[in-house]
Amino acid sequence: MDLVDVSRWQFGITTVYHYIFVPLTIGLAPMVAGMQTAWLRTGNEHWYRATRFFGTLFLVNFAMGVVTGIVQEFQFGMNWSEYSRFVGDVFGAPLALEGLAAFFIESIFLGAWIFGWGRMPAWLHNLSIWMVAVAVNLSAYFIIVANSFMQHPVGAVYNPDTGRAELVDFLALLTNPTALAAVPHAIFASWMVAGTFVMGVAGWWMVRAARRGDAVAGGWFEDADQMWRSALRLGAWVTVIGVIGVSLTGHSLAQLMFVQQPMKMASAEALCTTETDPLFSVLSISFSNSCDDTHQLIGVPFLLSFLAGNRFTGVTLEGVAEIQAQYEALYGAGDYSPNMFVTYWAFRIMIGAMIPSVVMAFLALWVTRRKRSFDKPWFGWLSLAAMPFPFVANWAGWVFTEMGRQPWIVYPNPEFQGQLLPGNEQEIHMLVEFGVSDHSVTTVWLSLISFTLLYGVLAVVWFWLMRKKVLEGPPPPGSSEDIAHKEYDPDEDDGVAPLTFSEDGAPSTGKAEH
Template sequence: MEVLDLARWQFGITTVYHFLMVPLTIGLSVLVAGMQTAWVRTGDQRYLKMTKFWGKLLLVNFAMGVVTGIVQEFQFGMNWSAYSRFVGDVFGAPLAMEGLVAFFVESTFLGLWIFGWDKLPKKVHLACAWAYSLATVASAYFILAANSWMQHPVGVEFVDGKPTMNSIWAVLTNNTALAAIPHTLAGAFSVAAAFLVGVAGWQLWRKRSGDDEHRAVWRSSLRLGGWTGVVAFAVLAITGDMQGKLMFEQQPMKMASAEALCHTEKPASFSIIAIGDVSGSNCEDVKTFNVPALLSFLAHNDFSTEVKGVENLVTEYQAKYGTNYPDDPQLGSLAGKPIDYVPNLPVTYWGFRAMIGFGAMSAGIGLLALWLTRRGRIPGQRWFPWLVLGGIATPFIGNSAGWIFTEMGRQPFVVVPNPTGVDGVWMFTAQAVSKLSTGEVWTSLIALTTVYAVLGVVEVFLMRKYVRGGVDAVMPPKKPAPTSKNDNSKGGDSDDDALAFAY
């Protein structure tokens, strides 16, 4: 394998792995802050127990997310140094904001929340919860602004062969970012919702008979997750439509690849599923089940818009950006070779459908769980715990498939040309890789994959441990009742006792 292929595999593996942690942290942090708000306002111990239990799982996931996220920034200097030199003036600004502002606030107030249960007044402690949860959202905003600039470069001028930022406001308010941010956040809440439904549903099924003091915790958690998942999927559908229309304008090749639309159509049909090999750019052997004119509507809100196919777009791209790579030794075996402007069609076509399909499946499981727990019911079916536990995986798969589609669909560019932007502000992925030997990249690839595998085992072990332990594993042990009226300092079960327990 070439250095370029190995570097892409490494970035793909580490990024997808890291992104398994990110959406759960974002969604769960806000939901936990909401649980604590309900406890502070009502004094209901059920909400305190929910805060403690789900907060413990949040902390485990947050720690793993931090560890795996650090590696991402190192890779820009390790495997993608040419890219970093080209876009550093622009790309570095939102990343610096994420580190200096969002992550600093996030880590500071999370620390205060962890160790402040017995030190801070209730409302101040609650404010810490909201501060770190909203900081996770801000962190996502800055990261997505950086990624969206790669998809649609704005706010720059071309100086001395490199893009130079002339408006940070344009970068942060990029219309691609403004569509991606609510879509990504909705995906994060979908992940957190499925996690609540899965774990709480399993616990509720276990406690379906007998008298269990924590049953209200699991029922409330399940229904919170169910409603959150339904709302999140609705937001995903709306924001996904917004992104589709921007894709039609900014990255027409990605839209054509998502549909395996090899020939221009007017109006264009939406392919539900394909039978045959979609890897060829002429699609002669592919048969699809289509919805007539729907792709035209998704692209431009009408049923008559022309949508260009892969073959036609290749000709346009060759006219704009050349037919061959530059004859530069930095490009290795690709130097002087023809440029393939067609992304991996099986990945883009099936990735797009996996994103939608698993997202809908997650919302459907949440709806079913809500129906089965209506009016105080407790599901007793043997298949119920397996369904909700399996449902935890669906939004994770949908989120990962969506990001793989987004990043693979822009190939062969690492910075996609802006059709209405400044000439020259684009970069081929082949030009972005560092001058390394295959042995060096193989070493880091194997080492990081091995470390990540170990971290995965640790996270699963810790999550399983605290999930199986339930509420009792995270709440402080009950103190014996006071032996006399003057012995209040050593007993009781007051809110102060609950606050005295730090994670």
């Protein structure tokens, strides 16, 4: 592999690994906030215990996401410096806001939530976790705004004197139609991940608790029909909402991509020539990863026309060959089609991997209907087995998004292809081969191997911590009595004195010194 290939593998591997934690964090934060709100409003202790239990899992996942996410931003400058130089004026703005606004809000209020149990007014403590939930979604928005500029550059012009894209309309960047379509899609996908995760853990615990309830009377295992059933149904409903939301927003995003990135969508369907009302490909094969010997074996009529144009007939879609000819006329000789095998199958894995989540959700709602719990071992193991699938769907979605954009690192805006913009500025676009830093292949290989080994260790640590906390279970019954609806009394001596300053400016604990 050459420098570009190794660099793409490096960024792809670190990104996919980081994205284990991102959707779970985005989806789990509002679920934990909802659990705490339910406890405060109803007084039912099982919601308090669920909050502490799933809140701990959220914190482990959040910490791992922070550690792995920092690497991403350094890679832009260290291994993709030419790209960063070209679009840094634009790309850096939403990334800066993600750090300075969203991440700071997350950190501050998450700290208040972690250390504020029993030391803050109940409503303020609950507000803290809701602020975290808002901030993680705000963080996702700014990240997707930055990524959407790579998919559909707006709000900037190319300065031929500096050879850089320069931001001229920040509002246009923030309201990029690609971002406005992609943000809700990513958030609903995160709800699907978090809902399936909560459903999986709660389903396994419900079966375990129900089967051991008689043997451990008075202990945690009497929770089958209270905490675990409630958490299971919450996860199931969040999963159903997530899947419905992903489907609707995905439909809108696909229609946008047919306009903005027709080559991506043609490759996703192995549509090699322009056709009117082509079949939606269920299975196509190719032995050379090109249109030369691509054969569609199974297709569904009307579906692709509806996906692209919201009507079942009369939709003409361009094929790979025609789009390739257009790009050659505009940008010169070269191969402007992505890897068809990856694009085609990533699109189908993205859709297919959602099915286990929605099937498991409806099964969970059915077996727990009429306030009953369920104690069949197969249900517990099936709950756990469903958990990886929404992660796979999210990974496949981003692989499709990024690989389908190739060979462009900044895709040409179709509104201005081949035109000069007002002021004689050129349209903004960049091929991926021009974005990498001028390193040796050996240097990138060493960093790729190092990251892979390090992330392998972190994966083991993450899995060990998550498994350990799941097996430990929630706090015991009665653990909420000391802090339930407690208003913090600043005059109460809880052993932690506030930090104050004496008259001479020296720090003091405010207590008499001996």
